[in-house]
Amino acid sequence: MNMPVAKSNVSASILSAPTAPAVAKIVSLPLRQTAMNTRIRATLVKIASAVIPPLVMIALLLTVWQVLCMRPGATLPAPTKIWTEAYDLIVDPFFVAGPQDIGLGWRVLVSLQRVAIGYGLAALFGIALGTLIGQSVWAMRGLDPIFQVLRTISPLAWLPISLAAFRDSQPSAIFVIFITSVWPIIINTAVGIRNIPQDYRNVAAVLQLNHFEFFWKIMIPSAAPYIFTGLRIGIGLSWLAIVAAEMLTGGVGIGFFIWDAWNSSRLPDIFIALAYIGIVGFLLDRVVAGLASIVTRGTSAN
Amino acid sequence: MTSYCKIDHVDKTFTRGSTETCVLKGITLDIEKGEYVSIIGHSGCGKSTLLNIVAGLTEATVGGVILEGKHVNEPGPDRAVVFQNHSLLPWLTVYDNVRLAVDKVFGAKKSRAERDEWTLHNLNLVQMTHAKDKRPSEISGGMKQRVGLARALAMEPKVLLLDEPFGALDALTRAHLQDTVMGLHQKLGNTVMMITHDVDEAVLLSDRIIMMTNGPAAQIGEILSVPIGRPRKRLELVTDATFLKCRQRVLEFLYERHRFVEAA
Ligand SMILES: Nc1ncnc2c1ncn2[C@@H]1O[C@H](COP(=O)(O)OP(=O)(O)OP(=O)(O)O)[C@@H](O)[C@H]1O
Ligand SMILES: [Mg+2]
Numbered sequence: 326m327n328m329p330v331a332k333s334n335v336s337a338s339i340l341s342a343p344t345a346p347a348v349a350k351i352v353s354l355p356l357r358q359t360a361m362n363t364r365i366r367a368t369l370v371k372i373a374s375a376v377i378p379p380l381v382m383i384a385l386l387l388t389v390w391q392v393l394c395m396r397p398g399a400t401l402p403a404p405t406k407i408w409t410e411a412y413d414l415i416v417d418p419f420f421v422a423g424p425q426d427i428g429l430g431w432r433v434l435v436s437l438q439r440v441a442i443g444y445g446l447a448a449l450f451g452i453a454l455g456t457l458i459g460q461s462v463w464a465m466r467g468l469d470p471i472f473q474v475l476r477t478i479s480p481l482a483w484l485p486i487s488l489a490a491f492r493d494s495q496p497s498a499i500f501v502i503f504i505t506s507v508w509p510i511i512i513n514t515a516v517g518i519r520n521i522p523q524d525y526r527n528v529a530a531v532l533q534l535n536h537f538e539f540f541w542k543i544m545i546p547s548a549a550p551y552i553f554t555g556l557r558i559g560i561g562l563s564w565l566a567i568v569a570a571e572m573l574t575g576g577v578g579i580g581f582f583i584w585d586a587w588n589s590s591r592l593p594d595i596f597i598a599l600a601y602i603g604i605v606g607f608l609l610d611r612v613v614a615g616l617a618s619i620v621t622r623g624t625s626a627n
Numbered sequence: 628m629t630s631y632c633k634i635d636h637v638d639k640t641f642t643r644g645s646t647e648t649c650v651l652k653g654i655t656l657d658i659e660k661g662e663y664v665s666i667i668g669h670s671g672c673g674k675s676t677l678l679n680i681v682a683g684l685t686e687a688t689v690g691g692v693i694l695e696g697k698h699v700n701e702p703g704p705d706r707a708v709v710f711q712n713h714s715l716l717p718w719l720t721v722y723d724n725v726r727l728a729v730d731k732v733f734g735a736k737k738s739r740a741e742r743d744e745w746t747l748h749n750l751n752l753v754q755m756t757h758a759k760d761k762r763p764s765e766i767s768g769g770m771k772q773r774v775g776l777a778r779a780l781a782m783e784p785k786v787l788l789l790d791e792p793f794g795a796l797d798a799l800t801r802a803h804l805q806d807t808v809m810g811l812h813q814k815l816g817n818t819v820m821m822i823t824h825d826v827d828e829a830v831l832l833s834d835r836i837i838m839m840t841n842g843p844a845a846q847i848g849e850i851l852s853v854p855i856g857r858p859r860k861r862l863e864l865v866t867d868a869t870f871l872k873c874r875q876r877v878l879e880f881l882y883e884r885h886r887f888v889e890a891a
Contacts, residue, residue: 524714527684530702532731532782542727546718622718622762 407593414597429579429601436567436578437605439495443502444563451507451559452552455514456544465515476508480566484573494574498567505566506559510552517551518544553617560613564606629696630657631818632681632786636690639676650676652844654690656837658786663812663819665829667877668839669885674822677839678790681820682708694785704732707779711791713771715763715778722759725749725778732782749781750774752811769800773807780811789821793828801825805832806861813858826881830873831859838880849880 387404394403408415418430458464483504487497521544529543545552571580579598586594639651650673658664666674679685681692683702692699699706707728715724726746733742750756753773758766763774772792779787792808793801809832812819823829829836833853840848853873855864864870 524710524712525716527702527708527710528714528716530684531682531704531706531708532728533703534731538731543716546716549718 402593402596407596410591410593411597414594425577427577429582429598432577432579432582433601433605435576436571436580439498439571439578440502440563440567440609443499443567444506444560446499447503447507447510447559447563448556450503451510451555452514455511455552455555456518456540456548458511459515459518459548465519469512469515472508472512476512480505480562480569481573484570488574494576498570498574498576498578501570502563502566506563509558509562510555513551513555513558514548517548520551521547549621550617553613553621557610557613557617560609561606564602564609568602629693631660631662631695632658632820633693634658634677634681634690635693637677637680637687637692638689639673639680639685640688649844650842651680652846654847656847658818658820660818661816663821663832663834664837665821665823665833665835666837666839667823667826667829667881668845669841669881670824672839672842672845674839675790678708678788678820678822681786682706682788684708704728704782705785706788707782707784708788708790709772709775709779709792711794713763713768713775715771715774717763720760720762721755721766721774722746722750724763724774725781728778729781745781749777752780753777753807767800769796769804772796772804776808776811780815780817785818787817787819789819791822791824794824801828802861808832809859826874826877829877830870831861831864836873836877838877838885840885848885851876 391403391405393399394401394406402410413420414429418428418433420428421431458468480501483501484497487500487504488494491497491500525543525547529539534542567578568580568583571578572584575581579602583595583598586592586598634654634656637651637654638649640647640649654677656664666677668674676685680687683692683699683706686700694705715721716727719727726742729737729742729746729749733745737745747756747759750759753776755770755773755777758770763771766774776792789808793804796804805828808819811817812832821832830853836851836853837847838849838851839845851873853869855867855869855873
C-alpha cells in the first residue's frame with residue numbers, strides 16, 4: 326500500500342493519519358492441502374538426510390581402513406580384527422569380571438566422576454572470580470594477559486606440580502582438570518560482566534536494585550551467554566585433561582585403561598576406548614550446549 | 628511559591644581527559660503537577676543529558692533538581708524513565724519485566740496477589756495483556772515501548788520521564804502510541820517530561836514546549852505554552868488555528884533562528 330508522500334519529515338505523523346481508504350482488489354491464494362502423510366514423509370526425509378550421510382561416511386572410512394590394514398605386515402589392526410578381539414568390550418560396556426577387568430562403561434563413569442568434581446569446582450570458582458574481575462577495569466587489565474598465558478599450558482605440564490603438591494593421584498587428577506578448564510570460564514565470565522549494557526544498569530538504578538538483586542537479576546542473566554561459552558570450552562578441555570591425567574596417575578579410569586592396554590599390547594582395545602572417549606566428549610559438549618540454550622533463551626536473541 | 632518539580636540552575640560539563648565540554652548551561656525550569664512538558668531541540672544539544680540529570684542517572688555539575696521540596700540526586704522509581712530503546716530485559720517475559728518493577732517498588736506495601744493484579748492492570752492500560760507471556764524479542768518495536776511504558780507507570784512515579792519514546796517507530800505506530808500516552812495522561816494525571824524531535828508530537832501532547840538552543844552550552848531558548856484544551860483530537864487539530872500557530876512557532880525556532888549547523 327502506498328502512503329501519500331509527506332511534505333516534510335516533521336509533519337509525517339499527522340499527515341499520514343487521514344489516508345483515503347484505497348480500493349484494493351482482494352486476491353485469494355488457493356490453500357495448499359497439507360495432508361498428514363505428506364507431513365510425515367517430510368519428517369522422515371529430514372531425519373534420513375541427517376542420519377544417512379554420516380552413516381555412509383563411516384562405512385566408507387571403515388572400508389578404507391580395512392583395505393589398508395589387511396595387508397600382511399600392517400602395524401595397526403583392521404576393523405574386523407578389532408571386532409573379533411575386543412568383542413567382549415564392544416557388546417557389554419558394564420561387565421564386571423574382576424577388580425581390574427571391568428567394562429568400559431564403568432571406566433568412563435569413574436572418569437566422569439573425576440571430571441564432575443574438577444569441572445564443577447572450576448565452574449563455581451571460575452564464575453565467582455570472573456564476576457569479581459569483570460567489575461574492575463584494572464583487575465581486568467592486570468589479570469587478563471596472565472590468564473591468557475596460563476590457559477595455553479597443557480594439562481600434562483601441570484601434573485608434576487600437582488603431584489608434588491598433593492602427593493596423591495586422586496586429588497592431583499582432579500586438580501589438573503580444574504586448572505585446565507578454569508581459565509576460559511574466568512575469562513568469558515569477566516568479559517560477559519564487562520559487557521552488561523548500560524541500559525540494563527540504568528534500569529537497575531531506576532529500580533534501586535541492591536547489590537544482591539543486581540547480581541542475580543541483571544548480571545548473571547545478562548552475562549549468561551558469555552558464561553556458557555566459557556563453560557562449553559571448559560568441559561571440552563576437562564575431558565581432554567582427564568585422559569592425560571589418568572594415564573599417569575593410574576586407577577580404573579578410561580585414560581589409565583589406554584595406558585594399560587598399550588603396555589600389554591592390546592591394540593584393538595585402545596581403538597574401542599578411543600571411540601568411547603570421542604562419543605562421551607561429544608555428548609558432554611551437547612549437554613552443556615543444550616543447557617546453555619535453555620538458560621539463555623531470549624537473551625542471545627536480542 | 629515552590630513548584631512541584633524544579634530544575635534549578637543546572638550546568639553540565641563533561642570532562643574527558645583534559646578536554647572539557649560544557650553541554651548544558653544555566654537550565655532553570657519549573658514543572659507543575661500533572662503538567663505535560665516536552666523538550667525539543669536539535670540532535671546532540673543535550674536533551675538526554677538533561678533528562679538523565681532529572682532521572683538521577685547523570686550528576687549535574689552545578690545546580691540540581693528539587694522534587695516536591697526535596698533535592699534528588701540519585702535515581703529512583705519516583706522518576707521512572709521510558710528509554711528510547713525500550714531497555715526491557717530480554718530474558719524476562721513481558722509480564723516479568725513489569726513485575727520486577729512492581730515487586731521492587733511495592734514489595735513491602737502490597738501482597739503477592741495485589742502485585743500480580745497491579746502488574747496486569749498496568750499491562751492492560753497499554754493494551755499488552757495479550758502478549759504478557761512473550762519475550763521482548765518476540766514482539767514488535769511499538770509493543771516493546773508499550774511494555775516500557777507499563778513498567779514505568781507501574782512504579783507510580785511522581786514524574787514520568789520519556790526519552791524520545793517513539794523515536795524508533797514508524798509513523799502509524801507512533802500515532803497510535805501518542806494517542807495511548809495522551810489517553811493515559813488524561814486518565815492518570817501524571818506529570819510528564821518528554822524529549823522529542825517531532826514538532827507535531829510536541830504540540831499535540833504538551834502543555835508547554837521547551838525549546839533548546841544548539842550546544843555546546845545549550846540553554847532554554849524559548850518556552851511555548853500550548854493553549855489547546857483536552858481531550859485533544861488528532862484529526863480535529865490538523866486544521867485548528869492554535870495548533871498550526873504553535874507548530875509554526877516551534878518550526879521557526881528550530882529551522883530559522885536556531886538552524887542546526889552540521890559539524891564539518
Ligand atoms: N558521557 C559523556 N561524556 C562526554 N560527552 C558526552 C557524554 N554524554 C553526552 N555527551 C555529549 O553531550 C552532548 C549532548 O548529548 P545528549 O545525548 O544529551 O544529546 P541529545 O540532545 O539527547 O541528542 P539526541 O537528540 O541525538 O539524542 C553531545 O554532544 C554528546 O557528545
Ligand atoms: Mg538523546
